[in-house]
Amino acid sequence: MTPETMLLRQIHPMYFSKDGEILRGAFKPTNSDNGFLSVYNGDMIEPAPAVHHYREQGRKTGGVAGITVEECSRHQLPCIDDGVPFPEHATIDFSKKSPSEMKKAYKELTIYANNRGLLAQV
Amino acid sequence: MSEFDFFVPRFTGKRFDNHSLPLDVLSDLATFEDFLFDVAKYQYRCNNPDSTRCPPNFWSGMGLTLSEVKEGSAKTVLKLATAASLLFPDIPALNYLKSARDAISMAIHAVEKNEPPTDHIPVHLLKHFEGFGKSLREKEAMELPLPGGTAVSHLTRETRKKLLLVSEQVKTYTENATVFGHVSEVDQKRESFEILTIFGNTVSGRIEEEHRMLLVDALRDFKSRLPVRIDGVGVFNRTGKLKELKSVTHMSVIDPLDISMRIAELKSLQAGWLDGVGESLDADGLDWLEDSLIAAFTNAPIPKLSPTEEGGVICEWIGPDSHFDVEINLLEHSGEWSLLNRSSGEYLEGLFDLDDAFAWRVIVQMSKQFKGRD
Numbered sequence: 347m348t349p350e351t352m353l354l355r356q357i358h359p360m361y362f363s364k365d366g367e368i369l370r371g372a373f374k375p376t377n378s379d380n381g382f383l384s385v386y387n388g389d390m391i392e393p394a395p396a397v398h399h400y401r402e403q404g405r406k407t408g409g410v411a412g413i414t415v416e417e418c419s420r421h422q423l424p425c426i427d428d429g430v431p432f433p434e435h436a437t438i439d440f441s442k443k444s445p446s447e448m449k450k451a452y453k454e455l456t457i458y459a460n461n462r463g464l465l466a467q468v
Numbered sequence: 469m470s471e472f473d474f475f476v477p478r479f480t481g482k483r484f485d486n487h488s489l490p491l492d493v494l495s496d497l498a499t500f501e502d503f504l505f506d507v508a509k510y511q512y513r514c515n516n517p518d519s520t521r522c523p524p525n526f527w528s529g530m531g532l533t534l535s536e537v538k539e540g541s542a543k544t545v546l547k548l549a550t551a552a553s554l555l556f557p558d559i560p561a562l563n564y565l566k567s568a569r570d571a572i573s574m575a576i577h578a579v580e581k582n583e584p585p586t587d588h589i590p591v592h593l594l595k596h597f598e599g600f601g602k603s604l605r606e607k608e609a610m611e612l613p614l615p616g617g618t619a620v621s622h623l624t625r626e627t628r629k630k631l632l633l634v635s636e637q638v639k640t641y642t643e644n645a646t647v648f649g650h651v652s653e654v655d656q657k658r659e660s661f662e663i664l665t666i667f668g669n670t671v672s673g674r675i676e677e678e679h680r681m682l683l684v685d686a687l688r689d690f691k692s693r694l695p696v697r698i699d700g701v702g703v704f705n706r707t708g709k710l711k712e713l714k715s716v717t718h719m720s721v722i723d724p725l726d727i728s729m730r731i732a733e734l735k736s737l738q739a740g741w742l743d744g745v746g747e748s749l750d751a752d753g754l755d756w757l758e759d760s761l762i763a764a765f766t767n768a769p770i771p772k773l774s775p776t777e778e779g780g781v782i783c784e785w786i787g788p789d790s791h792f793d794v795e796i797n798l799l800e801h802s803g804e805w806s807l808l809n810r811s812s813g814e815y816l817e818g819l820f821d822l823d824d825a826f827a828w829r830v831i832v833q834m835s836k837q838f839k840g841r842d
Contacts, residue, residue: 363772364724
């Protein structure tokens with residue numbers, strides 16, 4: 347991945363507002379994620395196929411938002427192209443952050459994503 | 469002509485706190501008279517199996533009138549007028565009416581105890597609950613005195629539904645309903661419309677003249693996603709699913725961020741809503757939040773609401789370089805707030821006690837100062 351690599355995040359339908367904005371819950375790792383937020387590596391898959399791939403696994407998504415590796419690095423969020431459990435999988439690492447730092451970081455990502463707009467929509 | 473206090477139900481719930489009686493509840497009470505007389509006539513026939521009908525003038529001069537609404541939530545007094553003098557209290561018709569009144573209350577009490585109401589009222593007369601109790605909303609009850617003491621039965625949406633569905637022949641029942649969604653079809657030839665609800669199902673209704681223009685305009689706006697809110701009487705199947713609207717009392721186009729609409733969505737979330745994780749949200753807490761938000765945000769940017777994995781709610785405002793949110797604990801009525809402002813480099817956090825009205829005023833002020841995307 348390069349600093350320009352777009353990391354594709356699937357947005358759960360409850361994390362869209364009715365006026366089309368992406369809400370901060372979309373970028374908060376769940377408790378079972380242990381601080382690692384799952385994304386797709388945009389160098390390996392386009393937004394629309396990423397939506398299709400996600401839905402094929404029976405998971406809910408309302409669309410895909412994008413954050414670059416460089417934007418993550420501005421907030422000391424390492425990005426890892428781990429390729430697990432599928433080759434296009436990557437993670438954004440919040441695990442070293444305190445709860446307060448984590449919240450600030452995913453609020454930052456929410457602003458980037460909204461300024462960019464949705465990359466694919468269901 | 470004599471009159472005396474005959475039936476004194478008490479209404480509980482927020483709508484009745486100021487000791488007044490909403491008009492739709494009056495229509496419920498109006499149905500009670502027919503219910504009462506039908507039960508009384510049934511009891512007469514049971515006691516007089518050789519008679520096909522009551523003697524002429526048996527019920528003559530008898531009728532119910534609403535005389536007052538007393539304090540103590542809304543305690544209504546229905547008086548029974550009789551042509552006979554109360555000097556002769558043992559007139560048979562009066563005894564039948566008292567027995568019928570008690571039977572209705574005992575039937576309600578029976579379903580509260582998961583016992584058959586048909587021990588008190590035959591199944592064919594339970595259909596009267598279609599009208600009696602129809603206006604009751606969630607967390608409202610009509611308390612009916614039980615015979616011989618201070619105990620009461622409680623007619624609620626839940627007990628009314630059980631009473632109506634005792635007969636397996638009954639496939640549907642009616643109840644007040646509020647629907648949020650988008651007008652997806654208006655058929656002026658068939659005088660019908662369809663709403664695609666926020667839950668993805670379709671509900672149909674009849675066009676009433678006063679709503680025709682709104683329906684047509686809302687359909688035209690279907691692509692711009694302007695939602696509508698419809699209040700009326702719905703027809704539900706035995707599993708409680710709304711099938712159609714029987715009548716519409718109110719219809720309006722609403723803001724896409726309408727608080728009540730979003731709260732309805734949040735209430736519908738089942739445990740596991742977030743791809744297998746995510747707790748359901750406390751219904752009482754959501755009612756409290758809905759009331760609080762509607763009261764606070766009458767003239768301020770409406771927050772965008774979303775659930776948390778832990779069963780809380782986030783109120784959120786997003787701008788091009790700023791973000792403000794309050795993460796609300798529905799059980800403790802507390803809120804963790806945080807404000808990120810890239811322009812000033814500020815990141816602030818704090819805690820609100822949301823039972824304190826001052827906290828809501830601060831949130832409203834912060835949301836107004838917040839520079840939104842628009």
